[in-house]
Structure formats: C-alpha cells, structure tokens
Amino acid sequence: MFKYNYLKNSHNLKLFSILLLEIYSKFVIEKRSIFSVFKHLLPGNLAVDKLLSSRYLRLLLLIFNPNIVVRLINKIQKIILFSMIITVNSVYALNVSTAESIQGSKPYLNLGNGSIKADNSDSLLSITLSNGKVITPSNDVSSITNPIYLPHSKQSFTRIRTIIPFTEQGNPNYPQVKISDLLGSPFNFYADDDGDGFDENGNVTATGTGNISLKWEARNPKVTDINAQNAYIDITSTVKNNPREMISLCDSPYRLTISTSNGELKTEHGKPNNNIFTQRSHTYYISAKMLPTVCFAQPNLLYDNASYGNNMISVDYDGPLWDSAKLSDNEYRGFPSKGFKVRNAHSSGEYEGENSVYNNNFPSTGSNGLYFYLLLKGATPEEMLAANGSTINAKEGGRVKLSLSVESTPKWRHDARLPAPIPYWNSEPALKVTLSGPHSGSNTKTFNPATFKLYTDSAETHTLYEFKIMRWYIPQPKVNYGEGDAREWSKSDAQSYQAKARAYCSSLGANYRLANVNDFTNANRYRYGWNSGIAGRSSKAYRRQLSYLSAGNWVGGINNEWGCLVNDWNAVGSDQYHCSGYPGSDWDSYAYWTDNLAKNVTESEDEAKPLINPMNVGEPMIYDSYDYQYRAACVSP
Known part of the structure; x- marks a missing residue:
C-alpha cells in the first residue's frame, strides 16, 4: 500500500493527478467525454485525505469493471512507490514527459447552440441561415450576380446569424463586439472540450482579446451600374435599429461584410491553452427568396x-x-x-x-x-x-x-x-x-x-x-364656375362661384361634397392662413406621400398622391408647369375650387377670399392669383 502522506506535497499532488488521468485514459471504456468528466472531478486544490474518497471510488466502479479497477490501483501503487525513491530531478523529468504526452484541444467559441465550432478565423466569420445551413468564407461562392438566396420568404435580418449578437440580444455595441464579451453571460459562447477555462462553479476563467465587426449594405437605387464604387449604401444603422425589418428582394442582393482583428482565447491550464485568430474579412452577397x-x-x-x-x-x-x-x-x-x-x-x-x-x-x-x-x-x-x-x-x-x-x-x-x-x-x-x-x-x-x-x-x-x-x-368636366378674368372678380363674385360648385357636388348625393384643400394637397400656405397640411412644413406645394388622418381629419389628398393631375397637356387653366397627366380621365383643368376661404391672412385684402388648388403642384392659392378657369371636383365621403 502506498502512503497517502506522499500526496501532501502540492507538486506531488499535481503529478499524481496527471498520472492518474494518463492511466485512466488508457483503461477508459466510455467515450472521451467521460474522460473530461473525470478530469473535472480532480480539482488541483483538493484536500489530500479526500483525493480518493468515496465519490471517486464510486466513479471508478461505474466506469471500470472490477478487474480493471484492481489493475489500476496496483499500477498507481507501483508508480507512487517508484516515484518516492527517484530523485527530485527525476520527478520533474517525469512531470514534463507525462504532461507532454497528454494533448488536449484548443479553446473555442460555441455558436448556434453547438451548430458552429468557431475555432479558427474561417468559422469565426461564418453565417447561419434559418434552415441551419452554415456558410463560411472557405465554402462561400456568392457574388453580386450569384447571391445566397434565403430559404424562406418574409425573413428579417435576425434570421441571418453571425457571431455578433444584435442589440436586442444583449449587445449594446452592435455592429461590433469584443471577443472577451462573448465568453460569459449573457452569451456563454466559450467552450473547451477538455473542460479548461472554467472554475469549480462553472464560471468562465478563460480570457479573450480581439474584436469582431460587421457592415450591412443594400443596393443603391440611385446607381444603375452594379460595379460602380457607390453601387451600395451602408444600412448598418438601419439594421441595428430595426433588426426585424424584412429583407427585401427589391434591395437585393445585400452585402454583409464580417471582419475580425487579431485575437486570442487563453486558459490558465490545459495544453494547448490558447487559440489564436488572425485578422481577416469576408463579404457575403445575400438575397431574399426569389418570389413575385x-x-x-x-x-x-x-x-x-x-x-x-x-x-x-x-x-x-x-x-x-x-x-x-x-x-x-x-x-x-x-x-x-x-x-x-x-x-x-x-x-x-x-x-x-x-x-x-x-x-x-x-x-x-x-x-x-x-x-x-x-x-x-x-x-x-x-x-x-x-x-x-x-x-x-x-x-x-x-x-x-x-x-x-x-x-x-x-x-x-x-x-x-x-x-x-x-x-x-x-x-x-x-x-x-x-x-x-x-x-x-x-x-x-x-x-x-x-x-x-x-x-x-x-x-x-x-x-x-x-x-x-x-x-x-368625381371631377365635373367642361364646366367653368366663373366668367371672365378671375383677377377682376370681386370677393363676393368669387364666393358665389364657389357656392355654385358646392351646390353641384351636393346634387350628386351619396355624400359627395366640394373637395377642400386637404382633399387635394398636404401643403401649407401660411400667407393665406392655411396650416392644415403636414405639421411644421414650410413648403407651399405638395409632398409626394400617402395621405393620413390627424385627429380624424385628412392631411393630404389626390394631388400629392397622384401628382400632376390633368388629362391633357393643354388642359385649361394654366400657363406654367404643364404635364402629360392621365389621358382618359375627366380631370381637364389645371385648377379647381376648394371649399375653403383664406383666413388670418398676412394681407388684409385677402381675408375671406376663396381658395383654389392648382393641379400641377398642389399649391393652395386665392382665386385672383392667376387667370385660371376653375372647375368643381367632388369627393366622397
């Protein structure tokens, strides 16, 4: 029987642990994962009188048959007895040679719940699609004319996994991340097949250096040449703020560039106890699924x-x-x-x-x-x-x-x-x-x-x-409301013409009414007291966008949505800013009455003058601004 006092020396205890593990590895019946479990149960600072306590004996009995246990104990005794009589130098020589004979694996980053073992720069720059397919720089063949097509329709940017977590996943530095920030909580990407880099409570003790970053780009709609230097625009900030926005076929193919600096994963124990990543960058071309x-x-x-x-x-x-x-x-x-x-x-x-x-x-x-x-x-x-x-x-x-x-x-x-x-x-x-x-x-x-x-x-x-x-x-074609030069009408004349246009719309029934300024345009015209367009906007003409409701009232209408709204280049009522418009429609004038009057005007003589809407640019005006021919346009509801 060997003397347990031999193990009270910390160096001998460490040597004993190494020898025991070596012997164990030669006799183990189960897979390598069992070896890792056994190694984890031999912490270096364990008290000597507990080293071969009942929990280790029970483990041995579970994984070895009795004959092997006997052989193992006998071999341990012989080794210990031999080691007690050799010189200190021999002990150190044995320590070195034994340690060199045990080769473990490098630490790495474990991505995608184990689907990716990022143990080199190639795997560090990989992407994973929603169907689980992993693409690395070494096997990527995508290009601007041969992109990677996503496996499903209606997929957001979050469905393309990289090593860099999104902000909503706990990474405030997106589109960048430090390798050291990935090791522990909340990401817990660190892994080592030998169990190195963890303390006895399972906390990560490994360290990491280096940074990883990415950039998202979409096709620049303002450039037709796909090979031009400015053929793509950076949309990384958009992806950061809206990671669940759908990837669009219209903006495809996207460019995703992932870059890593020089970096290293390192553990205190184990051999090898580090993994070095070299600086590298790779660009993927990605497209939404090809659907109409x-x-x-x-x-x-x-x-x-x-x-x-x-x-x-x-x-x-x-x-x-x-x-x-x-x-x-x-x-x-x-x-x-x-x-x-x-x-x-x-x-x-x-x-x-x-x-x-x-x-x-x-x-x-x-x-x-x-x-x-x-x-x-x-x-x-x-x-x-x-x-x-x-x-x-x-x-x-x-x-x-x-x-x-x-x-x-x-x-x-x-x-x-x-x-x-x-x-x-x-x-x-x-x-x-x-x-x-x-x-x-x-x-x-x-x-x-x-x-x-x-x-x-x-x-x-x-x-x-x-x-x-x-x-x-419903515009009323071929009918003017007003006679002669509008610039010579009195205010009351203009109001009477406006009233006739209003009466025509009411005669249609079905809730038709004379369109007001906001049924035509989303512009403001502060000079004439009209400020019910887009809030805070100073332009006096329309903005090309959809109309919307504000407190139940429409902001914008047919003019800002459909643009220059006439049926012929020579439609009546304008001497400037003509357009080809919509042939076949009944919009045959460049100007229409509205149901509004100027109020709170900058010039007092314009107070209570009826407002009209020019159909080229949707710029509200008073009736006597030009010699137009004004017609009626009715709207429902």
Whole structure:
C-alpha cells in the first residue's frame, strides 16, 4: 500500500493527478467525454485525505469493471512507490514527459447552440441561415450576380446569424463586439472540450482579446451600374435599429461584410491553452427568396424634387417612401424616380397618424380613369396578369373595379417653364392598374371605401399587392364656375362661384361634397392662413406621400398622391408647369375650387377670399392669383 502522506506535497499532488488521468485514459471504456468528466472531478486544490474518497471510488466502479479497477490501483501503487525513491530531478523529468504526452484541444467559441465550432478565423466569420445551413468564407461562392438566396420568404435580418449578437440580444455595441464579451453571460459562447477555462462553479476563467465587426449594405437605387464604387449604401444603422425589418428582394442582393482583428482565447491550464485568430474579412452577397414582389408603385412622376424646375430649384417634394432622384448633395442621380417604394405587400387600412404612411400602399384616393404601374421583381408582368386576370373586383366595398394590362412605364412629360416638353421617365416593363368607378355621367355614384388585392398565383394563396381607397373623386368636366378674368372678380363674385360648385357636388348625393384643400394637397400656405397640411412644413406645394388622418381629419389628398393631375397637356387653366397627366380621365383643368376661404391672412385684402388648388403642384392659392378657369371636383365621403 502506498502512503497517502506522499500526496501532501502540492507538486506531488499535481503529478499524481496527471498520472492518474494518463492511466485512466488508457483503461477508459466510455467515450472521451467521460474522460473530461473525470478530469473535472480532480480539482488541483483538493484536500489530500479526500483525493480518493468515496465519490471517486464510486466513479471508478461505474466506469471500470472490477478487474480493471484492481489493475489500476496496483499500477498507481507501483508508480507512487517508484516515484518516492527517484530523485527530485527525476520527478520533474517525469512531470514534463507525462504532461507532454497528454494533448488536449484548443479553446473555442460555441455558436448556434453547438451548430458552429468557431475555432479558427474561417468559422469565426461564418453565417447561419434559418434552415441551419452554415456558410463560411472557405465554402462561400456568392457574388453580386450569384447571391445566397434565403430559404424562406418574409425573413428579417435576425434570421441571418453571425457571431455578433444584435442589440436586442444583449449587445449594446452592435455592429461590433469584443471577443472577451462573448465568453460569459449573457452569451456563454466559450467552450473547451477538455473542460479548461472554467472554475469549480462553472464560471468562465478563460480570457479573450480581439474584436469582431460587421457592415450591412443594400443596393443603391440611385446607381444603375452594379460595379460602380457607390453601387451600395451602408444600412448598418438601419439594421441595428430595426433588426426585424424584412429583407427585401427589391434591395437585393445585400452585402454583409464580417471582419475580425487579431485575437486570442487563453486558459490558465490545459495544453494547448490558447487559440489564436488572425485578422481577416469576408463579404457575403445575400438575397431574399426569389418570389413575385412589387418594388414600386408608379403614378405620374411629376412633380418631385428632381423634376420641378428642371432640377434647378431646391424643393421639398419627396416624401418618406418616394424614390428620390436627388442625391444627398442635391445633385440629380441621372435617372428619374421610380415612384412609391413598396415595403409590404399588405396594407393595414388604418390611416390615423403620420407614421401610417409606412403601413399602407398607394393609393388611398381614386378617380375614374386614373392609372399607375407596378414595377416587379421575381416575376414578369405577363405572369402576374395571367395569375389575376384582367378585371379585379374589390374584396370589400364596391362600385370600383381595376383593369390590369401589361405596358411599359410612359414618358411623363413636363415643361418646367422651358420651351419644349421634357420627358421624365425610364421605360420599364410593368403591370398597369387602371381605376374604373363612379364619374359625372354615372347613373349610380355611391362609393364605399374599397380594398383591392392582387395575388402571385391564380389560387390566391399569396398576396402580391394590396391597397385601400378611402376617398373617391368625381371631377365635373367642361364646366367653368366663373366668367371672365378671375383677377377682376370681386370677393363676393368669387364666393358665389364657389357656392355654385358646392351646390353641384351636393346634387350628386351619396355624400359627395366640394373637395377642400386637404382633399387635394398636404401643403401649407401660411400667407393665406392655411396650416392644415403636414405639421411644421414650410413648403407651399405638395409632398409626394400617402395621405393620413390627424385627429380624424385628412392631411393630404389626390394631388400629392397622384401628382400632376390633368388629362391633357393643354388642359385649361394654366400657363406654367404643364404635364402629360392621365389621358382618359375627366380631370381637364389645371385648377379647381376648394371649399375653403383664406383666413388670418398676412394681407388684409385677402381675408375671406376663396381658395383654389392648382393641379400641377398642389399649391393652395386665392382665386385672383392667376387667370385660371376653375372647375368643381367632388369627393366622397
């Protein structure tokens, strides 16, 4: 029997532990994981009289058969007796040679609940898709023309896992993270197959150095050349603030670049006791799943920031979802707007509050003969026409229908106060949507808010595009309300003409009324006391965005949504800022009466003068500003 007092020396105790583990590894019947468990049960500072206590004997009996236990104990005795008679130098030599014979594994980072063992720079820069597929720099073949397609539709940025946790997952430094911050709580990414780097309570004692960062980029809609230096724009801050925003096919392919500095994982014990990561960076190209998608809804592009004044005047016409053709430095990007960006195929149908414009699709207003174009990705216009048919009825509401056809986007022409018409267009194949409903010659003019849905398939299982028309307009063609030069009318004359227009709308029944300023435009005109447009906005013309409700009152209407609203270049009532408009509609004038009077004006003589709305840029005016020919436009409800 060997003497337990031999183990009271701490060095001998450590040596004994190493020898015992070596012997154990030669006789173990179970897998290597059992070896790790046994090693963990031999803390270096264990009291000598407890080293071979009952818990270790029980462990031995569980994993060895009796014969092996006897052989193991005998071998331990022989080794201990031998070690007691050798010299101190021999003991140290044995210590060194034995330690060198035991080779463990490097510490690493354990990602995705064990799906990724990040033990080198390649795996450190990996991504994991929602179906569990792991892609590393060494096996990534993606490019701008051959992106990685996500396995499912409607996936947010959170469904692409990297080693860098999002802010909502506990990382306040996104899009960066220190390796040292990943080791313990709340992420607990640290791992070591030998159990090194933990204390007896399971807390991480390993250390880490180095940093990892990433950058998200999306296609720059203002640059057509995919190889241009500015073909992509940085959207990392957008992803940080809205990680659950859906990855869009329209902005695909995205670029995700992950970078790591030089770094190291290190433990106090174990061999090897460190893992070194080298500085490296890799870029992935990622696309939403290829499904039929509407990227833009395009009504008349006139007017916006780039088209007004032939791009020579700085204005505030581009709304939050309008595809702006102006660069950040106010320079023209080289091709026109594509219209309203579509964030979601579905429309909420709720319009209260300014932020509702992000939850609804164009248009919320309508009139017979107006049309717009859907610019698609993931399907052709012909395929979507075949899936839906040429006529679409409302899902709810009534009296309005849609006609679908395939047509390239038109030349939206304007003069911008220049001698010859200027085309503002970029012809693209599109699905044309034409509105058909009550008009001045209809026997029945009743309108109820109507919801429309287009689908990606004839079985109507997936929505392509949804919108809800809340207000319906009936302009009265070929009838002027007022005679002679408007600049020579008295205030009472103008008010009487306005009253006649009001009476016409009332005669239509079905809750039609003369449109007020906010049924046309979202502009303010403080000079004439009109401040019910977009709050705080100083521009006197419309902003291209959807209308919304504020305390139950509409802010904006048909003009800011549909743009320059006439049926012919030579429609009556304007000598400037002409446009090609919407042929086939009844909007045959550049100016219409509103149901409002100027009040609290800056010049007293303008008080109580009727306001009119020019249909090119939606700039509220008093009736005697120009020699226009004013007509009536009625709206319901």
